[in-house]
Amino acid sequence: MKKTYINPTFFKGWKNAAAMLALFATASVGSAQAQEGSQGNTTIFGSAQMTFFGNHNLLTPAGGTQPGVILTERGTATISYLNYSGNNLTASGVTDASYVDGYVRKYGTGQFIFPVGDNGFAGQFAASADGTSGAYFHADATTAVTTNLFTGTNYPALPSGGPFPTTSVAAGVGTVSKVEYWDIDGATATPITLTWDAGSDITTLTASTLAKLTIVGWNPGTSKWEAIASAVDVTSVLGGPSALAEGSITSTASVVPNTYTAYTFASVGTIDLTPQLIRPIGTSFTVGQTSEGVLRLTNLKPNPSTGVVSVFLELGDGFELTVDPAATTSASIAVTNSQWTITDFGGGSFQFESKPGTIVAASGQVNLGYKIKATGAVTATGIITATIINQTGGAVPVTGDDNDNNNVAVKILSITL
Template sequence: MTNNFYEFLKLNSRQGLQILTSVVLLGSYAHGQQGSQGNTTIFGGAQMSFFANHDFVAGGGGAQPGVILTERQAGNFGILNFVGDNLTSTGASDAAYVDGYVRKYGSGQFVFPVGDNGSLGPFAASGDGTMGAYFRADPNTAVTSNLFTGSDYAALPNGGPFPTSSMGTNVEVVSTVEYWDIDGAAATPLTLTWDASSAIASLTGGQISKLTIAGWDGTSWVAIPSRVDAASVLGGNSDLNAGSITTVSPLAPDTYTAYTFASLVVPLPVTLTRFTATAETGTVLLSWSTTEEKGSDRFEIERSNDGKVWAAIGSVASRGESKVLVDYQFTDVKPAAGTNLYRLRMVDTDGTYAFSSIREVKIKGVMAIAYPNPVAERLLIPAHGQVKQATLTSLSGMRVLSRSSVSADGLDVRGLAPGIYTLSLTLLDGTISTQKVAVSR
């Protein structure tokens, strides 16, 4: 579209005249729509223009409610134009969107109401003349449904397919769920959006800070500096289930052939040279050393008995920026009987993190059999479900408390005089463990 024609469109929009720039077939001549009973179709080489905001629920302006279908074939696009400054579209959903290409003319950020195969996949841009379509398809094949023929398109856009195994520096994994073809010469911030079906949690391993926009440069998927939007362009806060991410700097959409989500390789905030876990009397001592720390904030210690479910049991602050050997220690005072697995969650100052390797310690019987110590009210026993008999005796050998079973509430010692006592636990397997306990007030 020439600049003169664009000025003509803008002039007529100010006069309230809607222009259909070529033939649009409606009603009984429309093809079936994905997930909708909408019946507006824009065939190859044809265009339709809205000069005002559009509501996909109500329709209007020459379009029926629901899906608007446009031809996707390269070199023979059907295009829906939004012409005007700061236009919006409302009511878009998985059953009401533009299945194909949308172009915007004018200033202001515009959320492109594009979708494919029954899924809404909006993106946002502000550049005048930006055009794009959403593909709910694996970039490795780049094939989506052709509703005009009832078959599939060949790989789209030109240059596809886009193998996700070809990745640039620091790209860890590329989405196989979806991608966008976005075109335009004017530099603009680009924003991609996601919902639960985009599987961002799986893509990033649950670390949204690893999410980035990636662009296909002709040979590989390249990470484009991007930042997750605290407030999504679609409303609400961005999280792993729904949100948006925007390029840090404007770029011409024509720079890349296709766009999608990727997960970044996050460098370790520290250089970890040693990590050990050693059983000691009633405890497990964890020790580790670093030789370099940059942007490190803390070490969170996590424990598991099966390697699947992990729980944080403590945290040790980082010493800060360092390029020398630094030693750390943490004591687990309540290890469980049996297998104890430990790992470090090394957290950076910006919230990114990485895990250390796993260390295993096997405990026979009950090591840290009771806590707190000293105790004022209740003596808690981590392995209470394994206890067959629990007794407390004074230093003179007098039994002052005896229980045939112990609950999660532990032993009530409020009636005992302050002093040193011996706790003896007999487990169901016959193991007997003892521990000195100080009762204080």
């Protein structure tokens, strides 16, 4: 096993820079087979950098002033980096005792799991784009303050633009983590993966429902935490299945890291949909009479629906139910049938399912149109029922409508002379 240890004094003066270049050239020879190792006790001082050209193993600490830890400067004006240069590199052996306390940067292609940590806690993240860098902060983003190991005091709020109050959230975001956050930087779009362990307390954050977990980013333009479309990885990037105690979550689309100033975990904001049969107003029909109806879906929460909303409309014997997918008005009320996939199951039963991009706005409503016709005998009665499918409307099925007590609306119709 090839071990590379860097003396901190290399980073002072032009002579030291030349020495580093010579070291880099040596390390890059046969890099496909090289395995570099470190046991910590390494400091990369302000505005400097150190580079590994092969896979790297953070070995079990064996004493010293900062065992297991490679330290870089976090301060914005004097930030320093540990670089990994090469394609598909790995940094293994990361634990709460062995990590990079500060900023790591990757050069090359392929997903890389950044071996970052802070104050005795590992907090790895993953990205793929060349030039991506980042650091982990084991701190509440509301204060955004962590220890400066160079001085023994605390840094001011980091990164620049902080702090990032966890109560300042955009629509769709529930509770933001107060345990940790990441500064991830880069100008090239990349999938972003965050990892957690028991200390992240995902159980409390999501009320023990892992599917409610999402990545959020601090938007400097709005000064709010915004939900980033993401999904829990079935198999964590660190190995093993994702569960409440440990795992990983990845953005479902590539993100330009510089879009957001900081990243962390949050629970998705809950929604509460309820149906109303607001038309027809009357409930008494004569044989052969036709009337236009309106089904209204109201969102009672200040969070928009983020996933598919599904609702069934059914009409009992004595009446005929029809739906025009292209209808724009019904009973003189604007409806949005074209934004829904409408399925006729026969026997007076239809399903409305929202198309991609269709939402029920925070504290908003949508209207759907239909027609009913009295076809039975005099004195016949029929029941029209609208039912929102339980847990509908969320990013995944179980993160939608949590209140199942108001998901049904019923209207009884009758046929008279």
